[in-house]
Every structure is written in structure tokens, then in C-alpha cells.
Amino acid sequence: MPLSLFDFLSGLTHLSVFDFLRGITHLSLFDFLSGLTDLSLFDFLSGLTHLSLFDFLSGLTHLSVFDFLSGLTHLSVFDFLSGLTHLSLFDFLSGLTHLSLFDFLSGLTHLSLFDFLSGLTHLSLFDFLSGLTHLSVFDFLSGLTHLSLFDFLSGLTHLSLFDFLSGLTHLSVFDFLSGLTHLSLFDFLSRLTHLSLFDFLSGLTHLSVFDFLSGPVLLQHVSVNLIIAWI
Incomplete structure (x- = not known):
């Protein structure tokens, strides 16, 4: 009888290694991860106190934590992340006090954490993040008091x-963030009293965190106050 990964790993509550999944083309991640309460792709690194992330990721030209999902055409991202209450992709870095994020991302020319979603034409992003109460993709940076964010993003254009939202013509961004009570992609900057935001973004030629809102044909019902609150 074929192995059921659902049964095999059904007792797990914390999963921290996904790379082996790439070759398992018939895997159903819904079943495979249905028992998880915490998603921590790289949390195991936090125990490697001598690790140099510069060396570890120095060969990367594109950061694609979830890119492998794009080939799983039957995946339901709603189910995949439905149990999460806090999305913290890189929180483990907060414990690496000697890390230089300049080196960590110096080889990147394009930051695309969620680009894979553009190919999931049936995805409802409302469902995808509906359980989140705090979005903190980069909150861990607040504890790195010696970090220069100018260097951190200096290579990005x-x-x-x-x-990716611009291609989802049926998406309601109002719904997408309706469950959030705190949007904090860059809130950590408020605690970095010596940071110059001019320097922080000086290398960018295109800033598009919210550019997709400029033509909100489907967003006319969104409160102007809400949009202002985001920014």
C-alpha cells in the first residue's frame, strides 16, 4: 500500500524542513500539513549559533521560500495556512546577533516572497490571510540595533x-486585509532612531508596495480612511 504522508506525519505540530518535497509531485500538502499549528521553514537554524548566513545563502540570486508551491496545481493555500495566527518567515534571524543582513541579501536583485501566488488563478487571498491578526514579515529587524537598512536593500531595483496582486483581477484587497488589526511591514523602523529613510530607499528605482492600488477599479468600496491607515 502506498505511504500516506498524512498518516506518517499527522502527529507533528511543528515542521521545519521542506526541501525534500520538491521531488514528490503527487503530494497533497493539505493533508500533509493539516496537523501543523506553527509554520517555521527555517527555525532549525536558530540552534546553529556558529552559522554564517552570508555563506549559507551566498549563492542565491533569487529568494524563493515558497516558489516550489507554484507547481502544486491542486494546492489549496487557504487550507495550507488556515491554522496560522502569526506569519513570521524570518523570525529566527532575531537570535543571530552577529548577522549582517547586507551580506545576507547582497546577491538579490528582486525580492519576491509571494510571487508564486500569481499562478494560482483560483486562490482567494481573503481566505489566505483571514486568520492573521498581525502581519510582521520584517519585524525581527527591530532587534538588530547595528543594522544599516541602506545596505540591506541597496542592491534592489x-x-x-x-x-502579484495586479494580475488577480477578481481580488478584493479590502477583503485581503480585512482580518488584520495591525499592518506592520515597516513598523519596526519607528524604533530605529538613527535610520535615514532617504538612504533606506535611495537605491530603489521602483517602489511598488502599494502601487497596485493606483487603479482600484474593484476597490471603490474601500474606505479612504482605511487606505490612509495602511500607509
Whole structure:
């Protein structure tokens, strides 16, 4: 009888290694991860106190934590992340006090954390993030008191965290964030009293975190006050 990964891993509450999944083309991630209460792709690194992330990721030209999902055409992202209450992709970095994020991302020319979603034409992003109460993709940076964010993003020419939304013609961005009570992509900056935001973004030629809102044909019902609150 074929192995059921659902049964095999059904007792797990914390999963921290996904790379082996790439070759399992018939895997159903819904079943495979249905028992998880915490998604922590790289949390195991936090225990490697001697790790140099510069060396670890120095060969990367594109950061694609979830890119492998784009080939799983039957995946339901609603189900995949439905149990999460806090999305913290890189929180483990907060414990690496000697890390230089300049080196960590110095080889990147395009930051695309969620680009894979653009190919999931049936995805409802309302469902995807409906359980979140706090979005903190970069909150861990607040504890790195010696970090220079100018260096951190100096190699980027296009910031496109949410650019994929522009191709989802039926998406309601109002619904997409309706469950959030705190949008904090860059809130951590308020605690970095020596940071110069001019320097922070000086290398960018296109800032598009919210550019997709400029033509909100489907967003006319969204409160202007809400949009202002986001920004």
C-alpha cells in the first residue's frame, strides 16, 4: 500500500524542513500539513549559533521560500495556512546577533516572497490571510540595533512584495486585509532612531508596495480612511 504522508506525519505540530518535497509531485500538502499549528521553514537554524548566513545563502540570486508551491496545481493555500495566527518567515534571524543582513541579501536583485501566488488563478487571498491578526514579515529587524537598512536593500531595483496582486483581477484587497488589526511591514523602523529613510530607499528605482492600488477599479468600496491607515 502506498505511504500516506498524512498518516506518517499527522502527529507533528511543528515542521521545519521542506526541501525534500520538491521531488514528490503527487503530494497533497493539505493533508500533509493539516496537523501543523506553527509554520517555521527555517527555525532549525536558530540552534546553529556558529552559522554564517552570508555563506549559507551566498549563492542565491533569487529568494524563493515558497516558489516550489507554484507547481502544486491542486494546492489549496487557504487550507495550507488556515491554522496560522502569526506569519513570521524570518523570525529566527532575531537570535543571530552577529548577522549582517547586507551580506545576507547582497546577491538579490528582486525580492519576491509571494510571487508564486500569481499562478494560482483560483486562490482567494481573503481566505489566505483571514486568520492573521498581525502581519510582521520584517519585524525581527527591530532587534538588530547595528543594522544599516541602506545596505540591506541597496542592491534592489524593484520592491514588489505585493505586485502579484495586479494580475488577480477578481481580488478584493479590502477583503485581503480585512482580518488584520495591525499592518506592520515597516513598523519596526519607528524604533530605529538613527535610520535615514532617504538612504533606506535611495537605491530603489521602483517602489511598488502599494502601487497596485493606483487603479482600484474593484476597490471603490474601500474606505479612504482605511487606505490612509495602511500607509
